[in-house]
Amino acid sequence: GENVEQHPSTLSVQEGDSAVIKCTYSDSASNYFPWYKQELGKRPQLIIDIRSNVGEKKDQRIAVTLNKTAKHFSLHITETQPEDSAVYFCAPRNSNYQLIWGAGTKLIIKP
Amino acid sequence: DTGVSQNPRHKITKRGQNVTFRCDPISEHNRLYWYRQTLGQGPEFLTYFQNEAQLEKSRLLSDRFSAERPKGSFSTLEIQRTEQGDSAMYLCASSLSEADEKLFFGSGTQLSVL
Numbered sequence: 001g002e003n004v005e006q007h008p009s010t011l012s013v014q015e016g017d018s019a020v021i022k023c024t025y026s027d028s029a030s031n032y033f034p035w036y037k038q039e040l041g042k043r044p045q046l047i048i049d050i051r052s053n054v055g056e057k058k059d060q061r062i063a064v065t066l067n068k069t070a071k072h073f074s075l076h077i078t079e080t081q082p083e084d085s086a087v088y089f090c091a092p093r094n095s096n097y098q099l100i101w102g103a104g105t106k107l108i109i110k111p
Numbered sequence: 112d113t114g115v116s117q118n119p120r121h122k123i124t125k126r127g128q129n130v131t132f133r134c135d136p137i138s139e140h141n142r143l144y145w146y147r148q149t150l151g152q153g154p155e156f157l158t159y160f161q162n163e164a165q166l167e168k169s170r171l172l173s174d175r176f177s178a179e180r181p182k183g184s185f186s187t188l189e190i191q192r193t194e195q196g197d198s199a200m201y202l203c204a205s206s207l208s209e210a211d212e213k214l215f216f217g218s219g220t221q222l223s224v225l
Contacts, residue, residue, distance in 0.1 A: 032212050043202065043216040044154065089153050093212060098167070101153035 002027045002094050006102035014110050019080055021105045023090030024072040032093040033066055033073045038104075039086045047088075048075070077107075085109045115217035117203050123223045124193055131189045132220045136205030143186050144214065145178055146202040154202055160186060161209065193224045 003026040013019045023033075034049035050057045050064045050073065057064050063076040073092070077084055087106050091099040116135040124130050136143045141162055146154035157176065158168045162183035175193075180186040190197055200221050204214040 034212070036214075043218050044214075045216070046213050049213070091153075096167075097209060097212075098156060099212070099214070101155070104151070104153050 002100045004090065004092060004100045004102045006088075006090055006105050008105060009103065010106045010108070012108040012110060013080055015080055015082065017080055019075075019077045019084070019107055021075045021088055021090075021107070022072055023074065023092070023102055024070075025090075025092040025100070026071065027092070027094045027100070028071065029095035030071075030092040033064065034091050034093075034099070035064060035075045036089045036091060037086045038089065044089060080107075080109050082109050082111065115203055115205050115215050117201075117217035117220050119220055120218065121221045121223075123225065125225050126195060127192055129189065129191045130193060130222065131187055132201055132203075132222075133185060133187050134203030134217060135185045136203070137215055138184075139207065140205035140215070141183075141208050142206040143180055144204045144206075145186070145188050146204065148200045148202055148219070149198075157188070190222075193222075195224050198222055198224045 005024050007022050031052040035047050036044040037047045038044040048059055048062050048064050050066050061078045066073040087104040089104050090102045093099050118133045122130055144159040145157040148154045156169050157172055158178050160180040163180050175191045178188045200219045202219045203217045206214050
């Protein structure tokens with residue numbers, strides 16, 4: 001079956017520094033790669049996504065990069081702020097148009 | 112219509128009882144998904160609808176679980192003969208269509224089975 005792994009499972013960074021979370025997947029037919037953010041006690045929310053015909057996408061402090069050959073994509077957050085503290089999930093879409101969710105990465109921003 | 116709405120927000124029940132949850136998606140969204148999430152884990156897919164048709168059901172879903180979307184608008188998820196292992200957050204999400212993969216989640220229903 002499909003396998004999605006996120007690394008690290010927990011990431012602690014100093015406020016103002018950058019954070020990078022990596023997601024590896026196994027389905028070579030995947031063509032849509034989103035990242036969701038879930039704050040404590042709240043619903044998951046889409047923060048950025050990318051399609052397989054694009055290598056990088058940026059939205060202000062957030063960017064996603066895709067390496068289809070290596071089957072991984074990464075979330076980059078620059079100039080981290082306290083409100084970035086949350087659990088981040090990758091959820092690549094498989095060939096059956098289903099999102100396969102990673103286990104999540106807990107991001108902690110230290111003041 | 113400001114988003115996906117789920118009711119109730121919390122449900123406490125005794126083992127063996129039946130429970131039903133409701134989800135109202137964003138009005139123009141054709142696709143509706145049910146997920147289950149336990150603490151420290153990502154959302155686990157349960158089932159989804161395209162309009163009123165239930166197109167896929169997770170193999171992990173036992174026969175005690177059933178979902179409906181009778182008129183292609185709101186959906187209900189019923190769990191019969193609840194077990195303690197059913198305790199989780201049940202999340203509903205909707206998307207505009209198959210071509211639009213962006214999911215919008217509701218706040219969820221937290222189920223506790225005693």
